[in-house]
Amino acid sequence: MMTFPQELPTRKQVMARHRGNGGRIALVFPVHYPRALLRAFGFLPMEVWGPPGFSTAEADAYIQVYACSVVRCGFSALVSGRLGSPDLVLVPHACDSLQGLGSMLLDFPKVECPVRPFYLPRAGGDAARDYLAAEFQAISRELEELTGLHPSGHDLLASQKREEEADRLLARLHRERGRMGLPSLDLYRVLRSREYLPAESFTNMARQLLHRHRPGTSAGIPLLLSGIVPEPMEILSLLADAGADLRGDDYACCGRRLYPPGSSADPFRRMAESLLAAPPDSLRGSSVQDRVRHLLQLSHGSGAKAVIFHGIKSCEPELFYLPQIRAALESAGLASMSLQVDLAVSLPGQVRTRIEAFLEALS
Amino acid sequence: MSMGPALRYHLNVTLLGxxxxxxxxxRMAxxxxxxxxxxxxxPPLATWPRLKEILSLHYLKGRYVSGHRKVAWVSSGAPVEPLVALGFYLLYPENHGALCAIRRMSEELMTVAEDAGYSRDLCSYVRTDLGSVLSGRSPAGNLPRPDLLLCCTNICQTVLHWYRVLAHHFDVPLILVDTPFLYRGATPHALAFVQRQMEDYVSEAERVAGRRLSWARLRRVLTLSRDAVELWARILAQGRQRPSPLTAFDAFVHMGPIVEMRGQEICVDYYQQLLAELRQRVENGVGALEQERFRLLWDNLPVWHRLRWFSELLAARGAALVASTYANAWGELASLIDPQRPMESAARVYLHPILNVGVGDKLRKMQGMVEEYSLDGAILHSDRSCKPYSIGQVDQRNALVRGLQVPSLLLEADHNDPRSFSPEQASGRLDAFLEMLESHS
Known part of the structure; x- marks a missing residue:
C-alpha cells in the first residue's frame, strides 16, 4: 500500500523509468489532447502547465509580455532544456497564445525534436467530432512515420480503453474526495499525477486510494475553485489555513478534463467523442450558459457556497466570461471572487489577504 | 415586419438621410x-467625401433598421454572403470599435466595460464594443440590437469569446463558423468541416430571416464580393508605383467598404471610383507624400486612435507606408471565390486569411511584399490587443533583418487603447529607426 502523496514518483523519475524501458517522451502543452494515441506509439505524455516559478528569460527574447505565463514559462522551460530532451512536442490549439507558440515552434524551430500543433474544434456536433477524428488519424500517420510503429486498430482501441479507465477513476477521486482524508494540497498532487503518470500506474494508484476510508472533518467554508491550473499550488494550503473546505474544482487542467468514455468502435472517433464530451471549458469555446450551468451543478452537488476564480493573468478565454458568470452565480446565491496570478512570480501577499477577507465575509 | 418601422426607415433614410x-x-468636396x-x-483623395457618405449612410440605416430588416452582428472575417443574400442588415463591431477610437471615444467606452468587470487584458476592440453595448453610447448614434450573431474564428479565438458574451447579453442565436488554424495548409478534413458548418449556417440564418435563401441571389452576391476583393487588391497594388499614390493610412480608412459592404453593389462602385482616381494620380506623378524618401511596410492592425499622428509624423520625415499586411488581407483571396460553388469556395476562402495561417506563411507574405513594393524597411506593430497577429513578430523581424537585410522595427502599441501607447516613446523609436534607414540609403 502506498502512502499518499509521499510515494508518488516525480515527473523526472517517471520520465527516466519510461526512457529506461525504451519509451519516448512527448511534452504536451495545455489542455486537451489524445493521450491514448501517444501511448499507442510508445510516447509518454508529460504535460507542461507553466511550470511555475521558472525564469522567463528565454520567452522575453521571443514572446511579448502580454502572452500568458503558461505560454511564457512553458516556452522558457522547453527551449532552455529544463524539461529534458523530448522526442516530440505536442501543442494543442487552446487559445491565441498557444496557437502562436505552436506556430512559432513549427516555423522557427527552437527545439530539435518534431513539433506537432493541432487544432481543437470549437464548434460542436458531428462535424466537429468527424474533424477531430480525422485530425487524430493524420497525427497517427505522422507518428507511424516518426516511430516506425504501426499499431493496429485493436491496439489503438485498447490504449483508449486504458485511458478511459484512468479517467473513470480520476472522476471518482474528484467525486469522492471527502472520504479519503487527504488535505487539498496532497489530493491535488494525486489528481495532477494524471498529467505525467502512465494510465496503468495512475489506475493502480487510484484504486488503492479509493479503498481508503478516512473521512476528514469538513468544518471549513465549502467552496469551489475555477481557473486554468492550481498553481502556485501553495494556494491550496493557503485556502485550507484560511478555513476553506475545497469541495470541487473547475480547473482546465483538472475538473474540465473528466472525460467520459467514447462509444464508437473506431479508435479515432472514440478519442474525439471522449474529448469533446468533457465538461464545459472556455478553451473549447463553450458558451457562458453551459459554464454557468456546470458551475451551478458542481456547487449544488458539493454543497459549495462560493467560487474562487483563480485565473492566469492575460488569459483571455477565462477573463471574458467572468463578469457574466459571476453575475449568474450571484443571482443563484453563490458568492465569488476573482484572483489573477502570474506563474512566473510567487504568490503575492495580497492574495492571502484577499482570500482571508473573502472567507471571513462568507463565515 | 410591421409597416411602422418600414415607414420610419424610409422617411429617415431613403427620403431625408x-x-x-x-x-x-x-459641401465637403x-x-x-x-x-x-x-x-x-x-491633398486628400477626392473620393474621400463619397466614402464618408456611404459609411455614414450605413450607420444611418442601422439607426432605423430595427423592425424593418433583420440585423446581424458579424465578426470581420466571417462569410457574410449568405446573410447579405438573405437581406440582413450587417453591423461589424470591430469596425465600429475602430470608429470609436478614431473619434476619440474608445477610452471612455472601455472604462464602462472595465467598470463592469471586463479585464484590461482583454482586446481593446472588445472592451470598446462592450462599453458601447452597456452604455448605449456610440459616435454613430445608436446601434441596432442584433437578431443574430455570426462569428468566424479565422481571425482569432477572441472573437468567439466576444460573441459568446454578446449572445449571452442579447439572448440571441450565435452562428459559429469554426475554421481550423492552418499550421501547414488546408487539409481535406478541415475543408469538409468548414463546408458542413456553412450548410448548417445557411439553415439557421434562413430560420432567423424567416425566408429561404435564393441561390441565384447568393451567386450574385458572391460575384460582387469577388469583384470588390479584386478591386481592393488592385487599389493596394497602386502602392507599388513610385511615388505611391496612397499610403497604408489611406488604405486603413478606405477599407471600410471591403469589410462592411462586401457583396453589395455600392462597394464595387466605390472601389471603381477610387481605383480610377489612384490611376490618375499615378499618371500625373502625384504621390501621397510630398517627398517619398523611404518606402515602408506596416504589419498588424493600425493604431486607430493615432492614425493622423502617425501619418503626419512619418510624412514629415519622408517615410511612406506604402503597404500593410492588414489592409492586404482583404485583397488576397479573390481567386478562391467561385460563385458557382458557393459553399465549397466559402470554406476555402474563409480558411485562408493571413491570421489563420502560420507565422512562417505570414513572414513569406511580408518577404513577398518587400520585393513587390520595393520596400526599404518595415514597422511591425506589436499590438497588445492582438496576440494572434503579434506573437511570432520577433522571429519575423529577425528574418527580415537577417535574411533580407530589411531594417525592421518592433513598435509597442494597442490598436484601440490610448492608455497602452506612449507617443513620446514611439516618436523617439521611429526617429531612431528612420535615422538608421537614412544611414542605410
Missing part, C-alpha cells in the same frame, strides 16, 4: 478643393 448626406458630400491638410501630405 440620403439627401442630407449627398448635400454634405458635395468643395471644401477639400480649397484646403490642404498637411504640408508634407498630398
Amino acid at each position: 440620403r439627401g442630407f448626406l449627398r448635400w454634405q458630400r458635395l 468643395s471644401r477639400l478643393k480649397k484646403t490642404r491638410s498637411h504640408q508634407h501630405l498630398a
Whole structure:
C-alpha cells in the first residue's frame, strides 16, 4: 500500500523509468489532447502547465509580455532544456497564445525534436467530432512515420480503453474526495499525477486510494475553485489555513478534463467523442450558459457556497466570461471572487489577504 | 415586419438621410478643393467625401433598421454572403470599435466595460464594443440590437469569446463558423468541416430571416464580393508605383467598404471610383507624400486612435507606408471565390486569411511584399490587443533583418487603447529607426 502523496514518483523519475524501458517522451502543452494515441506509439505524455516559478528569460527574447505565463514559462522551460530532451512536442490549439507558440515552434524551430500543433474544434456536433477524428488519424500517420510503429486498430482501441479507465477513476477521486482524508494540497498532487503518470500506474494508484476510508472533518467554508491550473499550488494550503473546505474544482487542467468514455468502435472517433464530451471549458469555446450551468451543478452537488476564480493573468478565454458568470452565480446565491496570478512570480501577499477577507465575509 | 418601422426607415433614410448626406458630400468636396491638410501630405483623395457618405449612410440605416430588416452582428472575417443574400442588415463591431477610437471615444467606452468587470487584458476592440453595448453610447448614434450573431474564428479565438458574451447579453442565436488554424495548409478534413458548418449556417440564418435563401441571389452576391476583393487588391497594388499614390493610412480608412459592404453593389462602385482616381494620380506623378524618401511596410492592425499622428509624423520625415499586411488581407483571396460553388469556395476562402495561417506563411507574405513594393524597411506593430497577429513578430523581424537585410522595427502599441501607447516613446523609436534607414540609403 502506498502512502499518499509521499510515494508518488516525480515527473523526472517517471520520465527516466519510461526512457529506461525504451519509451519516448512527448511534452504536451495545455489542455486537451489524445493521450491514448501517444501511448499507442510508445510516447509518454508529460504535460507542461507553466511550470511555475521558472525564469522567463528565454520567452522575453521571443514572446511579448502580454502572452500568458503558461505560454511564457512553458516556452522558457522547453527551449532552455529544463524539461529534458523530448522526442516530440505536442501543442494543442487552446487559445491565441498557444496557437502562436505552436506556430512559432513549427516555423522557427527552437527545439530539435518534431513539433506537432493541432487544432481543437470549437464548434460542436458531428462535424466537429468527424474533424477531430480525422485530425487524430493524420497525427497517427505522422507518428507511424516518426516511430516506425504501426499499431493496429485493436491496439489503438485498447490504449483508449486504458485511458478511459484512468479517467473513470480520476472522476471518482474528484467525486469522492471527502472520504479519503487527504488535505487539498496532497489530493491535488494525486489528481495532477494524471498529467505525467502512465494510465496503468495512475489506475493502480487510484484504486488503492479509493479503498481508503478516512473521512476528514469538513468544518471549513465549502467552496469551489475555477481557473486554468492550481498553481502556485501553495494556494491550496493557503485556502485550507484560511478555513476553506475545497469541495470541487473547475480547473482546465483538472475538473474540465473528466472525460467520459467514447462509444464508437473506431479508435479515432472514440478519442474525439471522449474529448469533446468533457465538461464545459472556455478553451473549447463553450458558451457562458453551459459554464454557468456546470458551475451551478458542481456547487449544488458539493454543497459549495462560493467560487474562487483563480485565473492566469492575460488569459483571455477565462477573463471574458467572468463578469457574466459571476453575475449568474450571484443571482443563484453563490458568492465569488476573482484572483489573477502570474506563474512566473510567487504568490503575492495580497492574495492571502484577499482570500482571508473573502472567507471571513462568507463565515 | 410591421409597416411602422418600414415607414420610419424610409422617411429617415431613403427620403431625408440620403439627401442630407449627398448635400454634405458635395459641401465637403468643395471644401477639400480649397484646403490642404498637411504640408508634407498630398491633398486628400477626392473620393474621400463619397466614402464618408456611404459609411455614414450605413450607420444611418442601422439607426432605423430595427423592425424593418433583420440585423446581424458579424465578426470581420466571417462569410457574410449568405446573410447579405438573405437581406440582413450587417453591423461589424470591430469596425465600429475602430470608429470609436478614431473619434476619440474608445477610452471612455472601455472604462464602462472595465467598470463592469471586463479585464484590461482583454482586446481593446472588445472592451470598446462592450462599453458601447452597456452604455448605449456610440459616435454613430445608436446601434441596432442584433437578431443574430455570426462569428468566424479565422481571425482569432477572441472573437468567439466576444460573441459568446454578446449572445449571452442579447439572448440571441450565435452562428459559429469554426475554421481550423492552418499550421501547414488546408487539409481535406478541415475543408469538409468548414463546408458542413456553412450548410448548417445557411439553415439557421434562413430560420432567423424567416425566408429561404435564393441561390441565384447568393451567386450574385458572391460575384460582387469577388469583384470588390479584386478591386481592393488592385487599389493596394497602386502602392507599388513610385511615388505611391496612397499610403497604408489611406488604405486603413478606405477599407471600410471591403469589410462592411462586401457583396453589395455600392462597394464595387466605390472601389471603381477610387481605383480610377489612384490611376490618375499615378499618371500625373502625384504621390501621397510630398517627398517619398523611404518606402515602408506596416504589419498588424493600425493604431486607430493615432492614425493622423502617425501619418503626419512619418510624412514629415519622408517615410511612406506604402503597404500593410492588414489592409492586404482583404485583397488576397479573390481567386478562391467561385460563385458557382458557393459553399465549397466559402470554406476555402474563409480558411485562408493571413491570421489563420502560420507565422512562417505570414513572414513569406511580408518577404513577398518587400520585393513587390520595393520596400526599404518595415514597422511591425506589436499590438497588445492582438496576440494572434503579434506573437511570432520577433522571429519575423529577425528574418527580415537577417535574411533580407530589411531594417525592421518592433513598435509597442494597442490598436484601440490610448492608455497602452506612449507617443513620446514611439516618436523617439521611429526617429531612431528612420535615422538608421537614412544611414542605410
